[in-house]
Amino acid sequence: MADEADYPGSRRSVYTTLAAGSPFRHEIEVKRSRFITVLARTPDEDAARSVLAGLRREFHDARHHCFAFVLGPDQDVQRSNDDGEPSGTAGIPMLEALLKRETVPGVADLSDVAAVVVRYFGGVLLGAGGLVRAYSESVSSALALAPLVRRRRLRICSVPVGHAAAGRLENDLRAAGYVMADTRYEAQETVLRIALPDDPDSLAAAAEHVAALSAGNARLMPEETEWIDVPMG
Incomplete structure (x- = not known):
């Protein structure tokens, strides 16, 4: 269990990340659109972008490959991208889902994690609000099931x-x-x-x-x- 002594000032001596191993995958369906979330443990930005590149090749026929990642013990590096979805409806909700994930009550310290959501369009427009909810839920539901460890x-x-x-x-x-x-x-x-x-x-x-x-x-x-x-x- 983390306590306040683990978080002196702005420099952390402990944070939470994915357990080592293969990327974790989880899928939800919203109005016939498939949202496939892949969570990967990534020590740096090159590794995070390599995960994205690999999924673009694997799911080459998907319409969107949206991503967000958080790196460093203090979550210093934060990136997101909507990949063609309306601005602000995919990458930012995904990033917020990573940043707001409480690993113990009152502590949101998840880092060194990349999230990619592959969307297969199901023919029904979700609207801006629907997209925000779908991308946020896709990442949040994956995080709720993914194995985590302390660093x-x-x-x-x-x-x-x-x-x-x-x-x-x-x-x-x-x-x-x-x-x-x-x-x-x-x-x-x-x-x-x-x-x-x-x-x-x-x-x-x-x-x-x-x-x-x-x-x-x-x-x-x-x-x-x-x-x-x-x-x-």
Whole structure:
């Protein structure tokens, strides 16, 4: 659960994004028009536009490929496009659906997400208000079903340990609730990597826990901070 300490000033140390994996798809129908929403996790603008380009090729016979995306921990980059729909009836409602999505009560922190809505016209004009509602609902209903994760800025700490002992220590650390980053395998040892809150008390407690679990044979070595996926909750 996020709290106010996660959002000091304007620089966030946590935000919400899509879980890693394939883009999420969801479809609604409004007066015979099909609205196919594709949500993709995108770390930068090139990736977001690549998703759009791929969907233009896949749904080459669709009339519209409208998009919106939000990037960065502080949602600094925001783009949208109506792709031929009347101005303001598609891209902006889609962008607002991304920006207003509350991931916990009172917190709208979704980012690094691109939304593309592919529309197949069904022969019935929806009008400006109808289009705004349809594009907004298409993205909002997809977000309600899509898997989400927290991205936290955490201190990475390495724990060098002999190869034979690494598996058991890693299992013990996971069982204790620690978030594990990618493990490094070196010639003489395995380097487990733990993602911890970047404060002295958390680091000291983890160091004591590692020493206890390893009977004093392993020690915690703080390194850089990284953005790490952690489960929602």
